[in-house]
Amino acid sequence: MDMTQTKVPELAEVLAENQALRSRMAYLLEQAERNHSIMMRHQAFDLDIVSAGTFQELVSTIFRNLPIISSLDAVTLTLLDEDADIQSVMGKLGVNFAEFPDLLFADSIEGLGIDLAERTEGAKPPKPRLCMYDPLRHAYAFPSPLHGLQSVALVPLLRNKRIIGSLNLGSSDPTRFTPSMATDFVEHMASIIAICLENVISNEMLKYIGLTDSLTGVYNRRYMDRRLIEEISRARRQEYDIAFMYIDIDHFKRVNDTIGHQGGDEVLREVASRIKNELRLSDSLARFGGEEFVVLLINANLDSAAFVAERIRASIAASMIDVSPSVQISVTASLGVACLDRSVLDTPVEAAAMELIAQADAALYQAKDGGRNRVISYRPAT
Numbered sequence: 001m002d003m004t005q006t007k008v009p010e011l012a013e014v015l016a017e018n019q020a021l022r023s024r025m026a027y028l029l030e031q032a033e034r035n036h037s038i039m040m041r042h043q044a045f046d047l048d049i050v051s052a053g054t055f056q057e058l059v060s061t062i063f064r065n066l067p068i069i070s071s072l073d074a075v076t077l078t079l080l081d082e083d084a085d086i087q088s089v090m091g092k093l094g095v096n097f098a099e100f101p102d103l104l105f106a107d108s109i110e111g112l113g114i115d116l117a118e119r120t121e122g123a124k125p126p127k128p129r130l131c132m133y134d135p136l137r138h139a140y141a142f143p144s145p146l147h148g149l150q151s152v153a154l155v156p157l158l159r160n161k162r163i164i165g166s167l168n169l170g171s172s173d174p175t176r177f178t179p180s181m182a183t184d185f186v187e188h189m190a191s192i193i194a195i196c197l198e199n200v201i202s203n204e205m206l207k208y209i210g211l212t213d214s215l216t217g218v219y220n221r222r223y224m225d226r227r228l229i230e231e232i233s234r235a236r237r238q239e240y241d242i243a244f245m246y247i248d249i250d251h252f253k254r255v256n257d258t259i260g261h262q263g264g265d266e267v268l269r270e271v272a273s274r275i276k277n278e279l280r281l282s283d284s285l286a287r288f289g290g291e292e293f294v295v296l297l298i299n300a301n302l303d304s305a306a307f308v309a310e311r312i313r314a315s316i317a318a319s320m321i322d323v324s325p326s327v328q329i330s331v332t333a334s335l336g337v338a339c340l341d342r343s344v345l346d347t348p349v350e351a352a353a354m355e356l357i358a359q360a361d362a363a364l365y366q367a368k369d370g371g372r373n374r375v376i377s378y379r380p381a382t
Helices: 003-050 055-069 085-092 184-210 221-238 252-277 302-318 349-369
Strands: 074-080 103-106 129-132 151-159 162-171 242-249 284-289 292-298 321-324 327-329 333-339 375-377
Touching: 003 055, 003 184, 055 074, 055 184, 085 184, 151 184, 162 184, 221 242, 221 284, 221 292, 221 349, 242 252, 242 302, 242 349, 252 284, 252 292, 252 302, 252 321, 252 327, 292 302, 302 333, 302 375, 333 349, 349 375
Parallel strands: 074 103, 333 375
Antiparallel strands: 074 162, 129 151, 151 162, 242 292, 242 333, 284 292, 321 327
């Protein structure tokens, strides 16, 4: 046989194998570059959420960036909130939950979805569940699912083996999340998110505690002093009225002497509740100390503020307060109301705030001197 004829097929095979190796190498390089790009995007995402200083900032970053960097069609976040403490505190700190329709809350582990409620053997924490999307089975995680959702990953958020929620990922690609896939990557991502959530929520809780009165649950003077300065600055810029109200429970020492300090605490809590029931969401109530409360009314002139004050006075005096199953007591309150003078723009904001408080306080003392259980509005001498 001619040796040349035998070498031609061998050469062709070598060239074909070489081309296959080149193609394979190009594919691997492309995959490596793609994985490196994905890794860099996720590292940037990790830095973004780690640097988030507030609950709202953290949640915004997750919903804004995660679908993009991970090419996801749906992302929801469910937080375990058994006593609604997170929702209550974040709402009081100004979080508008309407801006986050994909932020969900569950009052039990079962509310996170059946996948996460099924514990693995022993004391091991649950693992992520990757599977095809089922509208009924996954209704907890995706209450308003995107049309065409095919596969999902339900990833528990764990802190010290304790479930604090779930990160729910969805894709229109049926092969994106399958039971045979490794879960190391999504578990790592979920662990970073869980750490950030716990830290931010803890910090926000501490912030709230530092700004609220432990007895009545309303804000304290520290919060009101800060809020008043912010609102005066905003009112001057946007040209709207704000009013300030000083409230004092009449003869409160007599109340404590009659029913004791525990009974007096019950009166304070009930009075705070009655005041709050007469206010709008935009208004703020604080306890200044002792039996004194203050209210900041947004976009309210002196007459409208006096009208609200009269409603508060009537509500406090209207019915007896149940101090215990066998003890009831009736109390009244005196109120002073003042309105910010927006025509004086050259006064520093801090000085304007002190002046507004002093005017409401002066009106309060007029109400007390005039017989108590009444509302007096501060009107500058002309």
